[in-house]
Amino acid sequence: MKRSIYRNLQKKIIGITLLVSLAPLFILGVTIYHQFAKIFQEKVDEQIRYRADAQAEAVDLFLKERTAILAAMADTHAFDEMIQAKNLSRCLTVMNQRAGAFVDLGVIDNSGEHVAYVGPYSLKGINYYDQPWFAEVMSKGIYISDVFMGFRKLPHFIIAVRRQENQTNWILRATVDPDIFASIVQAAQIGKTGDAFIVNSEGILQTQSRFGGAILTKSAIDPANFGKLTTVIEQSNIDNRSLLYAGSWMKNKNWLLVISRDVQQEMGSLFATRNVEVAIIICGVLAIVLTVVFMARLTILRLMESDARMDELNAQLIQSDKLAALGKMAAGVAHEINNPLAVILQKTGWMGDLLAEEDFKHSKNYQEFKKSVEKIEEHVERARKVVHNMLGYARRMEPRLEDVDINQTLNQTIDILENYARINNIDIQTFFDEKLPIIAGDQAQLQQVFLNLISNAIDAIGHDGFIEVKSRRIDTQIWVTIKDNGPGISPDKQKRIFDPFFSTKDRGEGTGLGLWVSYNIIEKMGGSITCKSQPGQGTTFTVVIPIKVPEKK
Amino acid sequence: MHYFNVLVVDDEEDFLDTLMNRLKKRNIDTIGCHSGEEALELMKKKIFDVVVLDIKMPGGMDGIETLREIKKIQPDAEILLLTGHASVETSVEGMKLGAFDYLLKPIKLEDLLEKMAQALEKKDTVEHKRQSEQIRKLLKYW
Numbered sequence: 001m002k003r004s005i006y007r008n009l010q011k012k013i014i015g016i017t018l019l020v021s022l023a024p025l026f027i028l029g030v031t032i033y034h035q036f037a038k039i040f041q042e043k044v045d046e047q048i049r050y051r052a053d054a055q056a057e058a059v060d061l062f063l064k065e066r067t068a069i070l071a072a073m074a075d076t077h078a079f080d081e082m083i084q085a086k087n088l089s090r091c092l093t094v095m096n097q098r099a100g101a102f103v104d105l106g107v108i109d110n111s112g113e114h115v116a117y118v119g120p121y122s123l124k125g126i127n128y129y130d131q132p133w134f135a136e137v138m139s140k141g142i143y144i145s146d147v148f149m150g151f152r153k154l155p156h157f158i159i160a161v162r163r164q165e166n167q168t169n170w171i172l173r174a175t176v177d178p179d180i181f182a183s184i185v186q187a188a189q190i191g192k193t194g195d196a197f198i199v200n201s202e203g204i205l206q207t208q209s210r211f212g213g214a215i216l217t218k219s220a221i222d223p224a225n226f227g228k229l230t231t232v233i234e235q236s237n238i239d240n241r242s243l244l245y246a247g248s249w250m251k252n253k254n255w256l257l258v259i260s261r262d263v264q265q266e267m268g269s270l271f272a273t274r275n276v277e278v279a280i281i282i283c284g285v286l287a288i289v290l291t292v293v294f295m296a297r298l299t300i301l302r303l304m305e306s307d308a309r310m311d312e313l314n315a316q317l318i319q320s321d322k323l324a325a326l327g328k329m330a331a332g333v334a335h336e337i338n339n340p341l342a343v344i345l346q347k348t349g350w351m352g353d354l355l356a357e358e359d360f361k362h363s364k365n366y367q368e369f370k371k372s373v374e375k376i377e378e379h380v381e382r383a384r385k386v387v388h389n390m391l392g393y394a395r396r397m398e399p400r401l402e403d404v405d406i407n408q409t410l411n412q413t414i415d416i417l418e419n420y421a422r423i424n425n426i427d428i429q430t431f432f433d434e435k436l437p438i439i440a441g442d443q444a445q446l447q448q449v450f451l452n453l454i455s456n457a458i459d460a461i462g463h464d465g466f467i468e469v470k471s472r473r474i475d476t477q478i479w480v481t482i483k484d485n486g487p488g489i490s491p492d493k494q495k496r497i498f499d500p501f502f503s504t505k506d507r508g509e510g511t512g513l514g515l516w517v518s519y520n521i522i523e524k525m526g527g528s529i530t531c532k533s534q535p536g537q538g539t540t541f542t543v544v545i546p547i548k549v550p551e552k553k
Numbered sequence: 554m555h556y557f558n559v560l561v562v563d564d565e566e567d568f569l570d571t572l573m574n575r576l577k578k579r580n581i582d583t584i585g586c587h588s589g590e591e592a593l594e595l596m597k598k599k600i601f602d603v604v605v606l607d608i609k610m611p612g613g614m615d616g617i618e619t620l621r622e623i624k625k626i627q628p629d630a631e632i633l634l635l636t637g638h639a640s641v642e643t644s645v646e647g648m649k650l651g652a653f654d655y656l657l658k659p660i661k662l663e664d665l666l667e668k669m670a671q672a673l674e675k676k677d678t679v680e681h682k683r684q685s686e687q688i689r690k691l692l693k694y695w
Contacts, residue, residue: 335609338637339565342659346571349662353578384659 006300013296021288029281033274040270045232048246048261053230055188055196056248056257062101062184063252066176067142067159069099074163074172082107082172083116092118092174101180103156108134108171119175121152137162137171144253147178147206147216155215157181157206178215182207185257193262199223201254211237212260221245223256234263316530319498323519326500334387341380341387348376386513403550404441406471406478407432413450414469417458424463428454433472440550445521449529452514453482453541459505460486460539473547477527480543488535497531557602557673558582562592562619563635564611572605575662589614589622596626602676603669606652608636608643617646624651629679631672635660 073091074082081087092105104119112129128134137143137160147157160173185207188196197209197219205212205219212219225233226247233245242263247256352373360366414428421428457467461484468483489497489504496502498519503512515529522529526546533539559581563569569585576583584599586592590613592604604623608616620632632652634644644655653672656665 335637338658339568342637343565343567343571345659345661346568346575350571350575353575380659388657 006304009303010296010300013299014292017292017296018289021292022285025281025284025288029277033277036273037270040267044244044261044266045246048244048259049230049232049248051188051190052246052248052257052259055185055259056230056250058187059185059198059255059257060250060252062181063144063159063250065099066101066174067144067161067252069095070159070172070174071142071161074161079107079109079163079165079168079170082170085116085118088116089118095174101177103175103177106173108160108173110138110169123151126151133158133160134171137173138169146200146204146255149216154178178207182215186210188257188259190259190261191265193265195260196258198250198255198257201256206255219258221247221256221258223247226256315495319495320523323498323516323523326516327520330500337383337387341383345377345380345384348373348380352377401440401548401550402443403438404443404446405438406436406446406480406545407434409443409446410450410469410471410480413447413454416451417454420455421458421467424458424461425465426458426461426463427466429466429468431468431470436471436473436478437547438550439478439545440548441525441545442521445525446545449518449521449543450480450482452518453543456514457482457484457486457539457541460484462486476547478545478547480545481540482543483538483540485538488537488539489531489533490535494531494533498529557669558584558599559603559605559669560592560595560601561585561605562587562589562616563605563607564588565607572662579666589616589619592619593622593626596623596630600627601630603672604630604632605665606632606634608634608647617643617650620647620650620652629676631676633665633668633672 073095077087077091082091088105088107092102095102095105104117104121104123106114106119106123107116108128109115112127112131112134114124114126114128117124133143133145141162143158143160145157145160147155149155150158156175156178158173158175160171162169162171185196185198188194189210193211195210195212197212198206199219199221200206201223203219203221203223205215205217208215209219212221220235220237225231226249228249230246230248233247234242235245236242243260244263244266245258245260247258249256352370354360355366355369355373360369363369410430410432414430418428454467454469461467465485467485468481470479470481470483472479493504497504498515499512500516501512502516519529522543522545527544529544530542531539532542559576561569561572561576561583563572563585564587566587569587573583573585584595584601586595592606595601596604606616606619606623614622616634616636620634623630623632628651632647634647634652634655635658636644636655637658647655653675654668656668
């Protein structure tokens, strides 16, 4: 019952303390992590967006430069000059010197006929009239193609400009080296997982993607997802890895430059931070839980101890209250009994006196009368003794204050009982503190107490055993312990041993007043008697006597 | 046998009568009464060697008051206090007021007689001392 109360209390203490200390820790941890993750995410987005922007601009610039130099060549040369192989070749050389990345150069007349060509392929004489870009360049003036296979069966793209000369149009057309172009785009690839590529408005790859496929294949990117401004989206690829894509539309061409990064890698440091945080929180939780449990245990233990002490104190208080009340009652009862006893004793005495007279001596029942009178006297005496014992501690007119040597008093008491003990084969051992001070007290009363306790010990043992009598000084008190190896006293009897008329001895053997009188004597001196006993392990009585220093004579 | 007289004061009639009978039977000159007031009246008329006085008497004067008055009338009378219970304080007060000793009821007659004898011995000594002192005084002035 009591244990469960303590256990519940312990649970409550632990529960509340853990809740109060752990909840803020968790809230703080989660909040900080989320805030940090948000900022980190923004930073990463920002970075990749900036990179896409910058790269798109670079590619734009590349195309613009190529277009400009091609246009300059067309504008500065007449059709007749251009179709001469020598001039065309020189133009290509200049263009490659100034800008670079041109593979070939060709001149197409207004009928679509490829009239002049310099380059590694033999494309002269091919008619482009039916090619879709031909119409476009004719109408718009400048044209940059998507990547296509064309007549040469290799992925490439061309830049074409139209020249108006004397009412006729001709076209100067150049192929851009796809490898150089690709290397410019791929310069934006970062780390081991970064990718950079270009798709057209249908999502067809215009440059090789590092992880997303070969040139001219359909990429996983849907260009419709990318807005006019640079857009960042997150998308899972085939391996279920989450990738971050930033796409930026180019100005001169309907191409989307895409830069991608592996989210996992990008967020790596964030995840590391998260792991550290989780580890710290786990350590904190462990430390808090251990401390709280330990402290709660300690508190409950202290509480149990002080409760136990309180209970003991209460029991002692109840005991002394009870005995005080009994003492008062006993004094009253004694008076009421002693007066009638006095009358009975006198009357009986008187009868005895009269019986002694001559005329009764020859009476038939004289002996019977005499015996009855003696018996009455004997039993009045018995009753008187009981009442006197009951008041024993108070009988003396003045409690004398004399110099008392406790050790000497104990020795005297043991001397009185030694014979009795020896007959029963009981060994009385003494362990005295030789430095005990002489105190002011009533030696006879103390002797009565020790006599009661030691003779009780002998009676408890019966025969064959030992008694230990110890004296020592503790602060301002003298402690006398009398320990026997008798059968011990059961706990329910222990509560009553100081009660008057309570005896564990056989009927008629003890009055049941010895311990009660002893208790009162010691109580009056300002000391205490306590009993500790365990059935089967003997009994120890402890008498605590306050040290009163005798007055100097 | 030294001749002396005794006054017994006790409110318990049965006790008083029986005790007086037993003392008288032993040729002791005994007078009894039931209250302190009566005792004082008697003592004004007659000198007593020993007074046996019950400390607790209901109604009227109690033992201690009576003792105080007796000591005023007859300082030389030896007083034996009787009581039914051990009231240490009262007894101590009685002793301080000059009572010879203190006995707890019930008492055996033999014990009472023994105490009386002791009281008389003491009384004798006191009287002898006074007599010898008076003689010395006379010698001085002479």
